[in-house]
Amino acid sequence: MQLTAIRKKRRSIQKSSTQNCSIQESSTLELTSVTSDNHQFKRYRNINKSLTIASLALFSTPAMATEIDETVQDIGDADKTSISLPAIVSGKKLEVTKIETALLYYQEQDRVTAAEGIFNLQASYGDKSELEGKLLLDTLTGASPNGAAPQQQQQTFTRPSGNGVYHAKNGETPLDDTFKDTRLQLNGNWTETLSNTDKVNLGFHLSREYDYTSLGVNSGAERSFNRGNSAVNFALGYYYDIIDPVGGRPTSWAPMLFRDDFSSQSEFKQAFDKTRDLSSSIKHTFDLSAGFTQLLNRYWLVQGNYSFSYLDGYMTDPYKIISQVDERGMAQGYLYENRPDTRYKQSVFLLTKGALETGVVDLSYRYSADDWGIDSHTVETHYRYQFTDSLYGQIHLRYYRQSAADFYHAFLPELGELPEYGSADSRLGKLTAYTFGIKFGHKLQGGTKFSYRLELYQHRPQDNGDERVGQLAHLGLYEQVNAVIAQLGFAF
Amino acid sequence: MVIRGKWRQGKLLCLVITLCSGCSTLGVQPWERDQFAREDMALDNQKLDLMLDDHIYFSKEGTSGGRSQGGGGCGCN
Numbered sequence: 117m118q119l120t121a122i123r124k125k126r127r128s129i130q131k132s133s134t135q136n137c138s139i140q141e142s143s144t145l146e147l148t149s150v151t152s153d154n155h156q157f158k159r160y161r162n163i164n165k166s167l168t169i170a171s172l173a174l175f176s177t178p179a180m181a182t183e184i185d186e187t188v189q190d191i192g193d194a195d196k197t198s199i200s201l202p203a204i205v206s207g208k209k210l211e212v213t214k215i216e217t218a219l220l221y222y223q224e225q226d227r228v229t230a231a232e233g234i235f236n237l238q239a240s241y242g243d244k245s246e247l248e249g250k251l252l253l254d255t256l257t258g259a260s261p262n263g264a265a266p267q268q269q270q271q272t273f274t275r276p277s278g279n280g281v282y283h284a285k286n287g288e289t290p291l292d293d294t295f296k297d298t299r300l301q302l303n304g305n306w307t308e309t310l311s312n313t314d315k316v317n318l319g320f321h322l323s324r325e326y327d328y329t330s331l332g333v334n335s336g337a338e339r340s341f342n343r344g345n346s347a348v349n350f351a352l353g354y355y356y357d358i359i360d361p362v363g364g365r366p367t368s369w370a371p372m373l374f375r376d377d378f379s380s381q382s383e384f385k386q387a388f389d390k391t392r393d394l395s396s397s398i399k400h401t402f403d404l405s406a407g408f409t410q411l412l413n414r415y416w417l418v419q420g421n422y423s424f425s426y427l428d429g430y431m432t433d434p435y436k437i438i439s440q441v442d443e444r445g446m447a448q449g450y451l452y453e454n455r456p457d458t459r460y461k462q463s464v465f466l467l468t469k470g471a472l473e474t475g476v477v478d479l480s481y482r483y484s485a486d487d488w489g490i491d492s493h494t495v496e497t498h499y500r501y502q503f504t505d506s507l508y509g510q511i512h513l514r515y516y517r518q519s520a521a522d523f524y525h526a527f528l529p530e531l532g533e534l535p536e537y538g539s540a541d542s543r544l545g546k547l548t549a550y551t552f553g554i555k556f557g558h559k560l561q562g563g564t565k566f567s568y569r570l571e572l573y574q575h576r577p578q579d580n581g582d583e584r585v586g587q588l589a590h591l592g593l594y595e596q597v598n599a600v601i602a603q604l605g606f607a608f
Numbered sequence: 609m610v611i612r613g614k615w616r617q618g619k620l621l622c623l624v625i626t627l628c629s630g631c632s633t634l635g636v637q638p639w640e641r642d643q644f645a646r647e648d649m650a651l652d653n654q655k656l657d658l659m660l661d662d663h664i665y666f667s668k669e670g671t672s673g674g675r676s677q678g679g680g681g682c683g684c685n
Contacts, residue, residue, distance in 0.1 A: 218656050323682045345635025411635045463674035471643035484671035492671040518670050544670050
């Protein structure tokens, strides 16, 4: 955010500089002449003070804008056509500063396909207000693992709605092929610069899909100090999510029922409805974060962030099940998973970014932990090489590792007491993931930018240590998933 | 035990003071900010990429976020 401030100031200076370089020169000359005069009477340390004042004058947007604007009014009479500055003195003006769009395509081998379009608009309102709006539309289709363990024989599952069945071939990871959704997301953010050192922001979030709605607000404050070399920020957020699963929400540890076990459809429907709660489920999320940014020297900066989240409400995946197996490893039934209804999450994020002669490099590390027992480590780097002034190439590498949630089980024994909570969702199990990506970007003469990104994402669930009984010892319970991500970006 | 607790508090205080005083001497003069004024050095330079990546990782992994303030929920599977 601090660098954003610097960029904003730089933009303001750039806008003015074409018409007012003479003014800058005269200002600098004035300061230089003052310095020269003082030089005869004071020690050389005063040069530092004068240079600091001169530099601060250059980087101080309001002072610069006022000074320039007054002079522009004088010059304006002589050459009115050359004035294109926003009306700073006469009043605030809404001005679009940046428009970015991107199209993303995500494809998992034989599973989910997602297409996502995003439109981001940034605007300034006067000198001190910045507005940002984001519109995102995504659509998902394909098959997603339902959580059941693979078997040597074909398996049959009832669809989440209760209408119809789907099958998993012998030896294959059971996938629910009815996975289909379209989502619309809208975000807005307003940032107000209170002074040269202080900024505040306020934002909202809305996400809507067929079975899930999320509403949220967030707010933050930032203060820079140490001559702008250090900045601290603090942010709060609250999100209210409404979940309306297809077919209703399965009750805790509800069994999956099969039409064939009932003599009539009405009998089945009656029994099915007893395992479902048709009322909406709610989830509350409270986010809190505190961070700092520190410039180290002319080329490097570091950033740190601590985040804490408390989630309260329905966090079970209503479409995921878990197999109950006998001593031969054969599935004797399926239960809908059951997760805790509270979660505390914490994470520490550290980043360093450096300016190289021919590009930029960043390296980050994140440690996350929660009271579900999931700890994760993420290391990520981007290295950008500038081939020419208008063409760059970039490499992206990411490594992710997480431990399993305390209640994660790939399957449950048929006999024995049910645990309080349980899930066979591989996203809550022990896993590692790798990302390798390349990106190219180029800038046209008018400033329009295009970018092209291709990434490979490998998702590798690991053996959680559940004792494999019977046939499960010979089956692949933890299947690796490979995904390709392609993205086209456009900014002007 | 009391002495050990005070010793720990003292060490923590020393660490905080050292870090704070260290920060005050770190950094650059205003006229040395040319590199940070570069567009590719902005922390939000790849904002859309990072947001789209976060969405993918959110839907495939057990932990998410941390880089900045959370972006809100969705029912992404």
